[in-house]
Amino acid sequence: MTQAQTAPPVIEVADLVTHYGERRILNGVSLTIRQGEIMVIMGGSGSGKSTLLRHLMALERATSGSIKLLGNELSELGQTDLYALCRKIGVAFQGGALFSSLTVGENIILPLREHTDLDRTTMNIMARLKLEVVDLAGFENLMPSELSGGMIKRAALARAIIMDPALLFCDEPSAGLDPVVSSALDELILRLRDAMQMTIVVVTHELDSAFKIADRITVLDRGEILTIGTVDEVRNSSNERIQNLLNRRFEEEEVDPDEYLARLMGQT
């Protein structure tokens, strides 16, 4: 039994079901992510991976099921306890979500400024340290609008780790980046796990990136988990839908012509 298999669980999701209106987005999703593990959540567009991430970040409430984060059942937490829990979590959003009115440095120290009584000098030193970790030293006085796409993602990562979180979520960290920058970001995520012993959840549809960084991969399709396994287990899976996803094949939906016509006419 490996260390990853015996480490305590950081995230426990049980039978998660969620709807947007009448549409079922997640259908009985269950998974456990252990301490120090990099779990990559993969799936095509509309598979429910971003929705699952929003639930893990407590940004959405599920229709039913349970999510335990660092031992806390999210549905039972009051607002104050939830905010306290959020301080142990870091999130790097897909578009960075840096505050456009603040400099890069001010963005990075924002969680420290809001949650600690540290003096400004100490906060600035911490910000510079994190900027060095993400290879952005010297950029603290620039505005987010002055950064490239890759730099914004790295600055967002620096903000996400400023409080030394136990758990880090990364939403599409390499989307829209060139292969060199994307690969550098992957290295950075691996470094963070090794140096800071973080549990990291990465949502991505970039296969190369997923295979490079993942300890385990969860493959989602149409709101259901197809498999959870190591890189090799996923690669060698005999499941046709997984192979379609890995080989970038799209399943052709068999449609009755009359039903299709009725759908176009808005009659269904």
Next chain:
Amino acid sequence: MAAPDRERGAAHALESVGRGAGRFADAFGFGAHLFFEAVYWLLFGRRKGQRVRAEPVFAQMMGIGVNAIPIVSMLSVAIGVTLSMQGIDSLEQFGAQHQVIFMVALSVTREFGPLITGILVAGRSGSALAARISTMVISQEVDALKVMGINPVRYIVVPSLLGMMIVLPSLTLWSIGISLIGSSLYVAPQIGTTVSAFFAQVNLSIDVDDLAHGLTKSLIFAVLITIVSVVDGISVKGGAEGVGRVTTSAVVHGITAIVLTDMIFVFATTA
């Protein structure tokens, strides 16, 4: 038009009215909730580890108030002079042009000062607030605040609300003063009196109640402008086009709310 068509048209109109009323009720309820939540964080934020900082409040006051002084001053002078010209022209017919000071002082203090300042701030700062919030929603900055354990109402709404509630009455007071100065410069030579005599007459014409009436209204307008702008900003859908849409609707809704509330307030306090 055939009878069934007319019936369908009437049913459709009724349905639209019903939907509109539903949307208004939703927005009103959300706005009221937002206001009370903002008051809650203002009062208990420190105890809950979510203190309201002075720095963003001052930044808001600077943006809403200090930077608006030139345009408020210009409009206030214009309002004072226009009211004076209209007043003298109307009252002259009854040989009562000297009463223009009473008329201008009362209407500027109770009505035009708060109303014009409110409308101006709704157009200038309300739209800016709606644009800022909608942009933050679209670029996931609001989500980022939540996952950082920072309450968005405390971080975004409270400084704006507090800044607006301090600045709008102050701007209104400034506007009243500038309107009266503008009026005095026109009226004094027209009716053969001095500026100091004009202000002595102003002093006799208005009392503390009149000033309190105007300033209370501006305080209510401050709450309305902020809440309407935030509600519109949060409801953004789509990208840059959505931001433009909510910015426009924040101005329209803000001004409508101000004018209707003004009417209700005047009715309640004078009828």
